[in-house]
Amino acid sequence: MPDRAPQDPRRTVVHIITQxxxxxxxxxxxxxxxxxxxxxxxxxxxxxxxxxxxxxxxxQVDAALKELRQAGVSLFNVPTLVREIRPLSDAWxxxxxxxxxxxxxPSIVHTHTSKAGAVGRIAAWLAHxxxxxxxxxxxxxxxxxxxxxxxxxxLAERLLAKITDRIVTLTERGAQEHAQYGIARREKFETVxxxxxxxxxxxxxxxxxxxxxxxxxxxxxxxxxxxxxLVPVKGHSWLLKSVPLVLAQVPxxxxxxxxxxxxxxxxxxxxxxxxxxxxxxxxxxxxxxPECLAALDxxxxxxxxxxxxxxxIEAMAMGLPVVATRVGGIPDIVREGExxxxxxxxxxxxxxxxxxxxxxxxxxxxxxxxxxxxxVDERFDAASTVREVEQLYETVWREKQ
Numbered sequence: 001m002p003d004r005a006p007q008d009p010r011r012t013v014v015h016i017i018t019q020x021x022x023x024x025x026x027x028x029x030x031x032x033x034x035x036x037x038x039x040x041x042x043x044x045x046x047x048x049x050x051x052x053x054x055x056x057x058x059x060q061v062d063a064a065l066k067e068l069r070q071a072g073v074s075l076f077n078v079p080t081l082v083r084e085i086r087p088l089s090d091a092w093x094x095x096x097x098x099x100x101x102x103x104x105x106p107s108i109v110h111t112h113t114s115k116a117g118a119v120g121r122i123a124a125w126l127a128h129x130x131x132x133x134x135x136x137x138x139x140x141x142x143x144x145x146x147x148x149x150x151x152x153x154x155l156a157e158r159l160l161a162k163i164t165d166r167i168v169t170l171t172e173r174g175a176q177e178h179a180q181y182g183i184a185r186r187e188k189f190e191t192v193x194x195x196x197x198x199x200x201x202x203x204x205x206x207x208x209x210x211x212x213x214x215x216x217x218x219x220x221x222x223x224x225x226x227x228x229x230l231v232p233v234k235g236h237s238w239l240l241k242s243v244p245l246v247l248a249q250v251p252x253x254x255x256x257x258x259x260x261x262x263x264x265x266x267x268x269x270x271x272x273x274x275x276x277x278x279x280x281x282x283x284x285x286x287x288x289x290p291e292c293l294a295a296l297d298x299x300x301x302x303x304x305x306x307x308x309x310x311x312x313i314e315a316m317a318m319g320l321p322v323v324a325t326r327v328g329g330i331p332d333i334v335r336e337g338e339x340x341x342x343x344x345x346x347x348x349x350x351x352x353x354x355x356x357x358x359x360x361x362x363x364x365x366x367x368x369x370x371x372x373x374x375x376v377d378e379r380f381d382a383a384s385t386v387r388e389v390e391q392l393y394e395t396v397w398r399e400k401q
Contacts, residue, residue: 008042010038011042011107012044012104013041013044013110014101014108014109015043015046016081016097016111017029018047018081019047019050019083020064020065021057021061022061022285024310025113028112028310030064031386032110033045036386043074044104046076046120048077048083048115049077049081054284057260078096078097080096081097081119083115090118094119097119097120109132110134110393111133111134111135112137113137114136117160118160124163130400131393133392133393133396134160134167136167136174137308138170161188162184164188165400166190166392167188167190169190169192170193170329171307171328171329174329174332190392193308193380193385194380195385195386196310196314196381198377201314201317202377204318206291208295215281215295216281217254217256217295221254222250222297222298222359223295223296223297224299224359225255225293225299226257226302227259227289227292227311227314228311230263230267231262234261234302234303234304235346238346239255239302240274242352242355244276245352245356254279255276255280256280256283257281258283260285268282289314293314293318294318296315297359298323298355299322300351301322301323301330304345307328307329308329308330308333312324316375317380321358321365321372322368323341323343324340325344326344338371339368339371
């Protein structure tokens with residue numbers, strides 16, 4: 001698929017991501033690759049070895065990869081491309097990517113997430129790829145590691161930024177945080193939000209009462225829910241710690257956690273320890289997220305760090321008011337007092353108070369939900385965001401000529 005073939009004027013763009021799973025970063029990358037204009041770009045996806053997936057998650061990943069193949073996207077798996085820092089695997093992954101890029105000779109390499117961004121950009125630099133774009137899908141400057149490791153990662157990102165033409169952040173706040181940490185000058189950053197397939201949410205027509213019954217939820221009382229991988233940075237433990245405070249005031253409330261991950265068993269144990277297991281339901285990974293969201297009254301995202309929060313966008317697309325933490329790019333998505341409420345991370349009391357204020361006020365919940373839906377409909381359609389990414393490719397390409 002070399003660019004030099006005169007009969008094919010399309011530019012080859014290679015997307016590289018560490019883990020192609022069901023997380024927001026992977027699904028955002030999936031929508032970008034799938035949404036490319038096939039008349040202008042020839043797309044390829046390079047992906048690493050995902051963590052252990054549940055049967056449901058594995059089925060979702062297989063379906064996504066099949067859809068990409070059917071759309072004509074070339075796929076290349078690099079098993080040594082893993083999330084953890086493993087010097088030998090990382091070196092071999094870099095060599096494998098370099099060989100691949102030397103063979104394919106793409107016009108553009110677009111890396112996604114921190115680890116793929118590191119090995120992918122180094123491989124692209126060694127292979128003399130004309131245009132190198134990186135989307136971190138957030139950052140790891142806080143909320144993931146200790147102070148020393150975070151500082152080392154900042155230093156690595158500063159060095160990698162020197163061989164990167166543009167860094168794409170999902171929100172303006174994300175660009176500001178990168179600049180504040182000295183990663184690169186502000187002009188190197190471009191803000192393009194994640195998009196969703198709006199039609200999948202706009203076309204949902206489900207009776208909330210029927211869906212509640214199907215999911216095994218109580219027929220009466222407010223339902224509070226969250227969607228996301230059950231991993232530490234998503235802050236689920238803080239949500240569970242807030243539940244007893246909410247139940248003390250609204251005992252009929254029920255809480256739903258949708259998603260799978262390594263913390264699943266520990267979170268179930270925490271619910272038992274807090275004596276709230278009867279009011280908390282773990283639904284696991286689901287393929288009917290829009291329908292599940294339709295059964296909720298309030299959406300909560302208690303993350304300790306978040307690039308943007310794709311789950312927030314999906315909940316808002318369903319007309320749900322939200323309570324979220326004031327971290328990463330979330331404040332650019334949740335308009336305080338208009339579409340939802342923001343609270344500090346790791347603060348179960350503040351989280352509970354915000355939820356209670358909305359659970360006690362159905363009219364405000366309704367107004368916030370309507371405003372949230374309008375915002376998403378206007379700004380977060382996947383087709384539009386992919387066009388923005390492609391326009392960035394063309395702009396940088398012209399600059400490099």
